[in-house]
Amino acid sequence: MKNRVAYFVAKSKIEMGEAEIPAPGAGEVLIKVRHCGICGSDVHNYIAGGTGKRIISFPFVLGHEFAGEIVGAGEHVKDLKPGDLVCVEPGVGCGECEFCKSGRYNLCADMKFMSAYPNEGCMKDYVVFPAKNCFKLPENLTTIEGAMVEPLAVGLHAANRGGVSCGDTVVILGVGCIGIMTLLACKAKGATNIIVADVFENRLNKALELGATAAINSAAGNVAEKVEELTGGRYADIVFETAGRPETTLIAADIVRRGGTIVCVGNVSEVTPYRFIDINMKEIDLKCIFRYRNVFPLALELISRGKIDLKAVRPDIFPFEDAQKAFEYAINNGKDVLKCVLEL
Ligand SMILES: [Zn+2]
Numbered sequence: 001m002k003n004r005v006a007y008f009v010a011k012s013k014i015e016m017g018e019a020e021i022p023a024p025g026a027g028e029v030l031i032k033v034r035h036c037g038i039c040g041s042d043v044h045n046y047i048a049g050g051t052g053k054r055i056i057s058f059p060f061v062l063g064h065e066f067a068g069e070i071v072g073a074g075e076h077v078k079d080l081k082p083g084d085l086v087c088v089e090p091g092v093g094c095g096e097c098e099f100c101k102s103g104r105y106n107l108c109a110d111m112k113f114m115s116a117y118p119n120e121g122c123m124k125d126y127v128v129f130p131a132k133n134c135f136k137l138p139e140n141l142t143t144i145e146g147a148m149v150e151p152l153a154v155g156l157h158a159a160n161r162g163g164v165s166c167g168d169t170v171v172i173l174g175v176g177c178i179g180i181m182t183l184l185a186c187k188a189k190g191a192t193n194i195i196v197a198d199v200f201e202n203r204l205n206k207a208l209e210l211g212a213t214a215a216i217n218s219a220a221g222n223v224a225e226k227v228e229e230l231t232g233g234r235y236a237d238i239v240f241e242t243a244g245r246p247e248t249t250l251i252a253a254d255i256v257r258r259g260g261t262i263v264c265v266g267n268v269s270e271v272t273p274y275r276f277i278d279i280n281m282k283e284i285d286l287k288c289i290f291r292y293r294n295v296f297p298l299a300l301e302l303i304s305r306g307k308i309d310l311k312a313v314r315p316d317i318f319p320f321e322d323a324q325k326a327f328e329y330a331i332n333n334g335k336d337v338l339k340c341v342l343e344l
């Protein structure tokens, strides 16, 4: 048995190599990875060689969206055994700080998150990880769906933070992968009017196919006017900014109803000039999200019971050896690709 690894060896370069198969320690399991998604952050790292202050020193291993089969377990692992299929929550908090202890572990300053340098990712055959981060897949789920639970967790956390409930009108600005996951989460939580906006027609069509009730091409017209028209002048209970752009962040203030909520999901790295009086006068709740917390079990339950259909997302699947090709495909077909998944 060998442990094939997709080594990230230089900017825009992945090389297949091999490593030892690691042994699980106490509380850990050995997972044979079956499917691994390529995240927007992986693509960013692939192009730029790092994110923000995290400059990668090569070689490194990317990837944190994965599902696979348990093939070994260390001491004290009770609930998992070889043969179980699991998806994995890729962040491990310190367990000791006030955030970990209060359940907001996504805010732990010592969080070790797979593929966030220097924590190695999962683009390899065998991964050792804490058993407490592994969630058994219900019998009717595949590991392809399992690998998409992580991005879905972002959408569910966003919908939770926005307080989406039955009958709500929501607007989602940007329907790339995270926008689509937010849409699926809002639908599962009972939002009845789900308006999406994007500049790409094919993304809008996909969103309509997955449950959006109206789509606005923001390249073709004024989003605020369209939302006004679609909601009879009431605007949206909750607006999700998922495009990660200053323009959409600003539009959010114009299309949220009085007393509504804006959830900033996208990573906007540019300085964005907000005129706060616009949201003060409407008494808006402005909320931010960072990754997710405590939602993997809910995600699995919703998929298993048919409330969320991840199969319909139809990811593009690539054989593991073609990892480099998959990254290039994701970059060159950005507007057509929702999710690229490696099959190991
Ligand atoms: Zn991700």
Ligand SMILES: [Zn+2]
Residues within 6 Å of the ligand: 093, 094, 095, 096, 097, 098, 099, 100, 101, 105, 108, 109, 110, 111
């Ligand atoms: Zn902590």
